[in-house]
Amino acid sequence: MTDLHYLTATEMARLLHAREISAVELLQAHLDRIEQVNPRVNAIVTLDAEHAMDIARALDSVTPAGPLHGLPIAHKDLVDTAGIRTTYGSPAFADNVPERDDLIVQRLKAAGAITIGKTNTPEYGTGSHTVNEVFGATRNPYDLSRSAGGSSGGAAAALASGMIPLADGSDMGGSLRNPASFCNVVGLRPTPGRVPSISDKAAWYTLAVPGPMARTVDDLMLMLQAVSGFHPGSPYAITEPFAPEPREGVEHLRVAWSPDLGGLPVDPRTAAVTATAPQVFEELGARVEQVDLDLSGAEDAFRIYRAWYYALAFPDLEILGPNTRWNAERGREVSGADLARAEQLRTAVYQRMNAFWDRYDVLLAPVSQVPPFPVDEPYVREINGVAMPDYLAWMRSAYWISVLHAPAASVPAGFTGEGLPVGVQIVGRPFADARVLRAARAFEQATGYGYRRPAL
Template sequence: MTELHYLTATEMVRLLRAREISAVELMRAHLARIEQVNPAVNAIVTLVAERALEAAAAADASEPKGPLHGVPVAHKDLVDTAGVRTTYGSPLFADHVPESDDILVERLRNAGAIAIGKTNTPEFGTGSHTVNEVFGATRNPYDLSRSAGGSSGGAAAALATGMVPLADGSDMGGSLRNPASFCNVVGLRPTPGRVPDISDTAAWYTLAVSGPMARTVEDLTLMMSVMSGFDPRSPYSIKEPFAADLEAPVRGLRVAFSPDLGGLPVDHETAAVTASAAKVFERLGAHVEQVDLDLSDADDAFRIYRAWYYALSFGELNGLGANTAWNVEQGRLVTGADLARAEKLRSGLYQRMAAFFDTYDVLVAPVSQVPPFPVEQPYVDEINGVKLPDYLTWMRSAYWISVLHAPAASVPAGFTSTGLPVGVQIVGRPFDDAGVLRVAHAFEQATGHGTRRPSL
């Protein structure tokens, strides 16, 4: 049998319910795996082993109380966990211990999941490379000299190495999708409102979402069923119940393939893997058409909204790291005219994409424009000889999609010649999260790339 720590969460649930394994046995297996590999990758930064074992013993002594009863889970160090250190990746909060849980933590616990610890993130989730002054960098399990991506890089690396079967993350400009691509796991940026977020300062802000990460699409869907659901404290929370039929056929699906989203520079090996993904859909019986898609209006819209959010959320803090401080300064320059332009650009793009999705069911494109880069490198500053002006630019393939108010998944799609993972991005029409997962599952089953484990 597969080692306990590399079983799927779905299989763990089955074995736990059949009493073929105990929650304590399962938790000990994951704690042993963390002890074995975490020093090398630095994915889990706060471990609550004793608390987790006590919860596992309690789970064994009770009847299953939810769909994740007894399953270990890790929470990103951006979400509040009552009684457990939550630093947000910032020295300013290095010793911060929240008094209450975020809603997604509460929902996972109520479903029976057992928190094992917190996963690493850059300061306040700022950037697609997981490094901060509190805990240092998270390394890529497939090559320890490379980045695990970000900002949910700790979650992705923990999943890839079998430290947990499920982990939550968040995504403003690609933070669920980029690390999934870099670490050969799956991540879903849900339609905004599918997983409610509660805020006292930016309750209507829809660029940032919370979502699930896992090693398989089936596990991702299981986790989504727990995380999603209406909450009146979120003003755009979706009331429609979430349900996905992963086995529905994809034959006849209308797939739009964009190799560069309208002229973005894409690393040659990344481009080759993405192109091979389009061929997989052809073999599955989908109608694949390469499209000349221009999403460039998303750039200005994303940067304006992002900057405004950073000034609003972190503008009163002193001692911020360089990336966060830069975003705050950009936000202080935003004018009313800028916000008006961003709203107009985003509205026009939404309507054009609504027409686009009348013709196509999904868009297939690169997740990231490059494979995992050296861990000591702050960010990608050049692609195919094209110089990039700042630390955001290399992730346009992800953050342009964020502006569309659409669900988007990253699914393992292959490897570079040196064995670095590359994911493919599957984007659906707004609110069709179930459709994206169905397509992602079909691709995953047809390729099997996600079953390739790192050798540490």
């Protein structure tokens, strides 16, 4: 069987459960692929091949049970993995080896997945470009001179280049959606609480969520079912596990289309690709309407809450790199009055969108305002002649959506003339994760963009 590493995770799982392939065989195919392409892409930064092979042999000696039985997976280097180096992208933790697995790792292992290592991330996941002082930059598999996005850039690049079939990511301001868009894979920022996480510092903080990443929507749903469900360590965990909608297709679905999320500058190359998405939905039988979206207040609400969180999470400025330190310093400036204003602004946005969701089932919009940018640039400084005031501003199209407490998927939408991937963002009302993924699956299958592989 050729290109075993590029089968879908769903097909891999079927073959494993039917014993048509072994976990050892599948793992070796991925280890070979990692050896072949990772030196150029730099997506997987810690590899635990020997231990992973031991687990694969053990799984081959038992009857396949869990839904992810024998599937290799690598975890974002922000996620604690027992016995495997976890650096958080920081020189201060370059040799850190946790004693326990984070909850998402526990659930993936319980479902039968095999941990093979860690994927690259910027320091503490700060920023939408994956580069740090410990491991350097992750490169885009479709153009090695370009960024893979961030902060789950290592995960997205590893998926796109066939090093792993599934990956976990996390998303505060687009850290999961942006790299999925840049690398032509799929990612879901779920409704907060859909994939619970446990925090000993900010248990009620809902802007940052863990989520699944994959090459197809079916694979995404396979993983989501394994990691969702209630856990008492999260005060807002959703009780029931994720289940896909029984209905397929998008016929009669009410689709809102916003090319700029209410006036944001969008690179013409990105705009040209994402503008094709509404017609796809119309041809599939959906009712599409272009809307003037009002997300006023999302900017300040996001920045205040983000800054407050960084001040809480990173009290020691001396060990921080410039991006993380800048966020923590802004957090120290946040007052009680600022937090009150942020809560008022976020509440107002939520209630406006609550009325919006009575009229529409999903919202289409760009994931990122630009296509993948040069890997040696720290961030995007200008879009369509509009200067970006800081390294956060170019990701407004993603982080304004983060404020909504809503599920949002990034799905491949096509390529620029240079061959750079562009994703479209499909957003739904809070808790409507299954509706979002139903729409994403219909779009994916109608277009097939996600099946185009990089020429590595």
